[in-house]
Amino acid sequence: MAGLDQKARHVLEFCNSQQLDILLLLQTIGFKRISxxxxxxxxxxxxxLGEQYYVRHYHPDNTLSQELLRLGIxxxxxxxxxxxxxLKARxxxxxxxxxxxxxxxxxxELYTILCQYGMVYYSRYDLKNTHLLHELFHHIEEKYEQPVNLVMEKMLNHPVSAGFRDIAAFxxxxYAIRPNICQILDFIWLCYKYPRAITSLYDRFCSIE
Known part of the structure; x- marks a missing residue:
């Protein structure tokens, strides 16, 4: 991970899935007001909910291409x-x-960034499949289930940010391929595109752990 800020390296080496999720959520202004x-x-x-949607709808014995077709993409x-x-989306x-x-x-660009940081264990093929799976999840939300934030609103009886749809997608x-790949790719993108944000995010993250 040469070239990465020391705090960013610490996050990638020691943070678990939930901690990565929280760190990514904290970049959103609205979450500064939530405990x-x-x-x-x-x-x-x-x-x-993301895991439940996977178990209910995804057939892991099929290829990703087969699942995209079967599920209606x-x-x-x-x-x-x-x-x-x-659009700022990938x-x-x-x-x-x-x-x-x-x-x-x-x-x-993301693949080039990963190579620059020495993270050569993610192939360009991995990147595309990860993003296809992430968007397939949103398709499942829309066509087979309900958007996760709306499900959570019914459970909690208060408004829930649409940002939690991405947490479920992660x-x-x-569940489908390898632990934390979605969060890691988003975090690396954030580090590269908005390096000044990492210090404040990391400091706030450490203050609440």
């Missing part, structure tokens, strides 16, 4: 040049057309 105990409780609920496309400039699910769009330029992907 850490509440965040932990809601993180656990979202992760559990109509097409996988690449971002247009306009989308690359207007991938996007369109619920109306049941399609997944991949930002190939962003994934190429758990879904972790």
């Amino acid at each position: 850490i105990d509440s965040i932990k409780r809601m993180q656990s609920m979202a992760a559990s 109509k097409n996988i496309t690449s971002f247009s040049e306009k989308q690359e400039h207007s 991938a996007f699910y369109n619920a109306n057309s049941c399609t997944i769009s991949i930002n190939d330029s962003a994934l190429d 758990a879904f992907v972790n």
Whole structure:
């Protein structure tokens, strides 16, 4: 992990799945007003729902391509040049057309970043599959279940941030391929794109552990 800030290296070496989730949630302004105990409780609920959706809908004996087709994904496309400039996402699910769009330029950039940091155990193939699985989870939410934040709202009887949909998606992907890959990729992207944010995030994270 050469080239990574010392605090970022500490996070990747010692943080578990829940801690990575919380650190990524803390980058969102709205979570600054929520107690850490509440965040932990809601993180656990979202992760559990992500695992439940995986168990109910995903057939691990099939290939990812087979599962995308079986579960109703109509097409996988690449971002247009306009989308690359207007959208900050590395991938996007369109619920109306049941399609997944991949930002190939962003994934190429992410792969280059990982190589620069010496994290060569993630292939370009891994990156694409991780993002496809993440968006497949959102497809399952929309077409077979309910968005995780809405399920949580019914359980908790108060509004829940849509950010917890990504926490559930992380758990879904972790269940499907390898632990923490989604969180690690998001964290590395954050480190590279917004390096100044890491220090304040890390300091707040340490203050609540």
